[in-house]
Amino acid sequence: MPPNLNKAIDLIDAAHREDPNRLHANGESIPYELHxxxxxxxxxxxxTPNADPLLVTAARAQHFRRWEVPRDSYPKTKAGYFVWRTLLKKRQAEQVRQLCLDCGYSVEEADKVAALIAKEDLKKGEGKGDPDAQVIEDVACLVFLDDQFDEFEKAHDEDKIVSILQKxxxxxxxxxxxxxLQMDLSDRAKELVGKALAG
Structure with missing residues (x-):
């Protein structure tokens, strides 16, 4: 039996809709994690057009129930951030693994989705680690640039932002x-990306 991708996406999105944090845009309000x-x-x-169902599932479930463990529940230090992020990756992977099993994914398929969410086999750059893990990392970085960067950069000094962009x-x-490089970024984002790539 093939995995029931449509059922999995429906269940993932149903969880995302429970996010109390809302995004308001174009006269609409949407749960942030669904957005x-x-x-x-x-x-x-x-x-990756026509990505396989496991990649599609992992991408859709990247922040599965993330709002249930808010960042401010851990110390606002670098160490606190890494503890929070590590816990989230493990928690999200375990929850989505079970969801996949409930949707007809094999144990091997559910394990693969969980590994992609937990970023277990990700190595920097291409040619190392799981290529699917690199795809998920690329996509997450693109969403950061498109959706979060402009607000994020306002809270930090330029040197730190340039360093983050380089990383x-x-x-x-x-x-x-x-x-x-093809994205329609704000003028400020383009300026900072240019500085990061020139550095």
Whole structure:
């Protein structure tokens, strides 16, 4: 039996709709994590058209129930951030693995989706680790640039932002970098990306 991708996406989106954090745009209000998931799917389609169901599932479920463990529940330090992020990856992977099993995915398929969400076999750049993990990393970086960067950069000084962009660039494979250069970024974002790539 093939995995029931449509059922999995419906269940993932149903969870995203429970996010109390709302995004208001164009006169509409949408749960933030549903908005984020839709962006992940959009950039996955651009990056890897006709991606297999396991990639589609992992992209859609990247932030599965993330709002239930808010960032401010951990110390606002670098160490606190890494503890929070590590916990989230493990928690999200376990929850989505079970969801996949409930939707007819084999144990092997559910394990693969969980590994992609937990970023278990991701190595920086192409040619290392799981290529599917690199796709998910590329897509997440593209969503960050498209959807989160403008607000994020306002909260930090320029040197830090340039450093973050340089680290983000190294994380991406060639296809992700190509798409990033084609994005319709704000003038400020373009300026900072230019500085990061020139550095």
């Amino acid at each position: 984020y998931a839709q962006k992940m799917s959009k950039y996955l389609n651009l990056h 983000t660039w190294v994380k991406m494979g060639k296809r992700g970098q190509e798409l990033a």
